[in-house]
Amino acid sequence: MSDKFIFALAIAFYGLSSLFTFFLWRQGFRKDDHINYGLIGAGFLCHTGAMISRGFSFSRCPITNLYEATAFITWTIVLAYLLMGIWSRLRFLGAFASPLLFTLGVFALMPSLDTHTQGNELPNAMRSIHASLILLACGGFGISAVASAMFLVQEHDLKFNKLRAIHSLIPSIQRLGKIAFQMLIVATTLMSLGLVSGGLRMHQLEKIEPLKDPFIFWSGLVWLFYVTLLITHWRSTVKGPRFARRTLGAFLFVILTYWGFYLLSPMHHL
Numbered sequence: 001m002s003d004k005f006i007f008a009l010a011i012a013f014y015g016l017s018s019l020f021t022f023f024l025w026r027q028g029f030r031k032d033d034h035i036n037y038g039l040i041g042a043g044f045l046c047h048t049g050a051m052i053s054r055g056f057s058f059s060r061c062p063i064t065n066l067y068e069a070t071a072f073i074t075w076t077i078v079l080a081y082l083l084m085g086i087w088s089r090l091r092f093l094g095a096f097a098s099p100l101l102f103t104l105g106v107f108a109l110m111p112s113l114d115t116h117t118q119g120n121e122l123p124n125a126m127r128s129i130h131a132s133l134i135l136l137a138c139g140g141f142g143i144s145a146v147a148s149a150m151f152l153v154q155e156h157d158l159k160f161n162k163l164r165a166i167h168s169l170i171p172s173i174q175r176l177g178k179i180a181f182q183m184l185i186v187a188t189t190l191m192s193l194g195l196v197s198g199g200l201r202m203h204q205l206e207k208i209e210p211l212k213d214p215f216i217f218w219s220g221l222v223w224l225f226y227v228t229l230l231i232t233h234w235r236s237t238v239k240g241p242r243f244a245r246r247t248l249g250a251f252l253f254v255i256l257t258y259w260g261f262y263l264l265s266p267m268h269h270l
Helices: 003-026 034-058 066-084 088-108 124-160 162-167 173-204 214-234 240-264
Strands: none
Touching: 003 034, 003 088, 034 066, 034 088, 066 088, 066 124, 066 240, 088 124, 124 173, 124 240, 173 214, 173 240, 214 240
């Protein structure tokens, strides 16, 4: 089986998880989410197999074009969710994450994203480290956004549907806010390391002009926004729903603009 077929199986499991989410919403999240967790877990196994197959097929780390980058970001979000889902109450993150996973997976399968051209300026080892850190950061931003979405739903229920909020197994808004903040710290740290690793290598390559690269400008803008968001939260100027909305909005910006700036980049567009 090809890696694309195995990846398509993973997307199918994420799709089934998205459908099952409808029943969880109808039940008010009152039952432990074993089925959804299992569906996403099955998708993760297929997803991991697809990435391993891809890596062996091309004898390299499979993160060098938009298809591979999207698949890697999705895989990172799934991995983080499965680890957090060991605690039963956090399994409901899957109900909010599965539609995102399914959407990203379908998008990744667009034929135009899986291109193979030569000319990347960074050696494979350094490119893999740099790209892995940036994409892991994007996955961390995704989990933070999912926790923020749960926060906003729980806050809405506390205001307008208190009975459902009381019986729901979703964690408290305090815990969800803490999870979103902590994941943001991890993701921003990973992005900082990714930018530093890329910057150190570019400094050695005189023909690269980083200030003229749109993707580097985008990366710096995203990093600056998240650092500012963390500082304002730490200083207690942006808390609760405002922090959740900004975290969710920031990830939507990242996921909607990543591909465009990547394609505009002469250094990253392979």
